[in-house]
């Protein structure tokens with residue numbers, strides 16, 4: 001059976017070439033062709049015939065299929081992508097100035113069961129393979145090249161789609177290596193952000209193995225009982241331990257840790273909540289993304305009013321912690337945070 005070419009980091013590919021007595025220059029050439037030049041046809045130019053035959057025999061270049069897509073009025077596009085076993089995940093293109101950020105999924109469903117998240121209600125079906133993570137970007141890039149050839153620049157990657165990326169560490173790490181590789185997509189590490197609910201085992205590996213990639217922590221509440229209710233894994237992996245790891249990373253230059261704070265009306269949006277948040281982050285290199293709750297059918301929370309959101313932010317401002325209310329993009333197509341559910 002053929003294996004997806006997009007499964008392999010460059011060192012892995014080099015090992016395969018070595019083990020099969022193929023010319024050592026092959027892997028970098030293939031990377032250049034398929035990632036840097038983003039070519040989809042076979043690599044035959046300046047590429048040894050013996051390597052061409054090996055590639056044709058052993059690797060597949062299939063990408064996830066676009067099952068359906070929805071375009072928002074603000075250039076956001078939500079894709080439902082079909083994987084080779086028929087399972088579906090969502091990937092979202094988010095406009096950012098003249099370019100795009102892409103929001104990738106890391107799992108089909110999610111095991112974290114956060115009470116405010118549409119994907120969480122779905123439960124975990126399976127992890128995604130590296131080639132399915134990389135494949136989301138390439139499938140969307142191919143669509144952009146065809147549909148918006150003058151507006152096709154994907155500049156940043158966020159793991160904020162379906163799934164808990166640190167719960168599928170190996171595949172996410174290998175995908176990041178492909179994105180970062182100088183022969184691959186050649187992105188800078190600070191252009192990639194992994195968002196986590198605070199999955200401690202993965203966070204420890206992140207610190208040891210890939211601390212240059214940005215982390216965003218879904219904090220959502222300081223108060224233990226409130227965070228337990230919002231993010232059940234808080235009971236197993238207490239936020240104090242999570243914060244200790246996040247804050248122990250040596251901060252290069254101007255690096256800030258991004259904290260996400262979901263704002264749910266009457267639950268974690270009071271003056272006291274804002275004060276507690278301010279106190280916990282004061283003096284740290286912290287940046288808070290305030291995400292007003294995005295409703296979905298059957299949700300048990302509500303989105304606060306504009307005045308309530310502003311009041312929360314003003315209270316936080318007083319503690320000197322920088323924050324931004326994240327304006328929802330694509331909410332006319334249910335593409336905003338936590339609204340992704342491949343079954344709906």
Ligand code: SAH
Pocket residue numbers: 112116117118159160161162163164165195196197198216217218260262291292293294295337338339
């Ligand atoms: N599992 C990762 C990434 C997935 S979600 C994590 O927990 O961080 C990306 C962000 O969207 C997280 O901050 C998540 O808490 C937030 N989110 C999930 N559901 C939401 C909803 N209904 N409204 C607003 N934000 C939501």
